Amino acid sequence: MDDKTSPVGRLLELEDYSQRTFRPADAVLQEVVQRASRHNMPSQHVDRLDGLTMEVIIRMAGYKKMVEVGALAGYSGILIARALGPGGHLHSVEYNPDFAEVAMESFRKAGLDDRVTVHVGRAAEVLEQLTELGPFDGIFIDADKDNYPVYLDWAEKNIRVGGAIFGDNAFGFGHVWRNLDTIHDHHLKSAIAGLQTFNARLANNPNFRATILPTDQGLTMAVRLK
Numbered sequence: 001m002d003d004k005t006s007p008v009g010r011l012l013e014l015e016d017y018s019q020r021t022f023r024p025a026d027a028v029l030q031e032v033v034q035r036a037s038r039h040n041m042p043s044q045h046v047d048r049l050d051g052l053t054m055e056v057i058i059r060m061a062g063y064k065k066m067v068e069v070g071a072l073a074g075y076s077g078i079l080i081a082r083a084l085g086p087g088g089h090l091h092s093v094e095y096n097p098d099f100a101e102v103a104m105e106s107f108r109k110a111g112l113d114d115r116v117t118v119h120v121g122r123a124a125e126v127l128e129q130l131t132e133l134g135p136f137d138g139i140f141i142d143a144d145k146d147n148y149p150v151y152l153d154w155a156e157k158n159i160r161v162g163g164a165i166f167g168d169n170a171f172g173f174g175h176v177w178r179n180l181d182t183i184h185d186h187h188l189k190s191a192i193a194g195l196q197t198f199n200a201r202l203a204n205n206p207n208f209r210a211t212i213l214p215t216d217q218g219l220t221m222a223v224r225l226k
């Protein structure tokens with residue numbers, strides 16, 4: 001481990017302290033991670049503290065109706081659905097039908113299945129179908145990074161004034177600062193291009209006030225002003 005007096009060492013200690021103190025993942029959430037692992041799903045659940053931060057903000061704002069892009073095994077969906085509270089509803093979009101099944105099982109086991117609808121399909125198409133149910137209080141974008149700008153197009157029109165846009169992995173796994181010309185892996189390059197466009201558009205859109213939570217993964221969040 002890094003020397004605790006070095007900046008990196010201190011950050012690791014502070015991360016460890018935060019996890020120990022705020023205990024972001026209870027037994028239900030830990031079970032989701034185990035369920036995903038049993039089904040050989042990728043371990044791509046939202047960072048535990050980032051997810052907890054989002055949950056707290058949704059509770060503070062009193063949001064009731066949200067959309068999630070990318071359900072995986074339901075980890076972030078549980079955080080959001082809990083925060084929306086009784087009478088709230090989450091529309092979670094997942095294009096992998098096997099993953100969607102696992103997510104539905106997680107919502108059932110968490111006692112939240114009446115509060116979540118899992119829509120199976122490609123997010124760009126499902127979002128268009130969801131338009132008629134809007135406007136929404138918020139959206140959590142956590143799927144294919146190259147399409148974040150496409151999901152942002154939809155969110156700009158379908159999130160109400162006072163509502164929020166959250167974008168996960170906004171630091172692009174540590175690469176978001178890079179000049180695209182220096183990235184040779186095609187997949188990474190298009191992901192970073194998508195994230196750079198997403199972040200810059202929210203940062204510069206006068207209709208939104210946006211920031212990025214400077215955690216390991218980076219969580220972009222924006223509130224619609226007008």
Ligand SMILES: C[S@@+](CC[C@H](N)C(=O)[O-])C[C@H]1O[C@@H](n2cnc3c(N)ncnc32)[C@H](O)[C@@H]1O
Pocket residue numbers: 044045046047069070071072073074075076077093094095096099121122123124142143144147
């Ligand atoms: C990072 S994981 C989501 C993690 C989840 N939000 C959580 O924190 O528990 C991304 C998910 O998005 C799904 N996905 C990727 N591209 C998609 C698309 N175009 N439409 C819908 N889902 C997609 C993947 O199958 C995967 O389950």
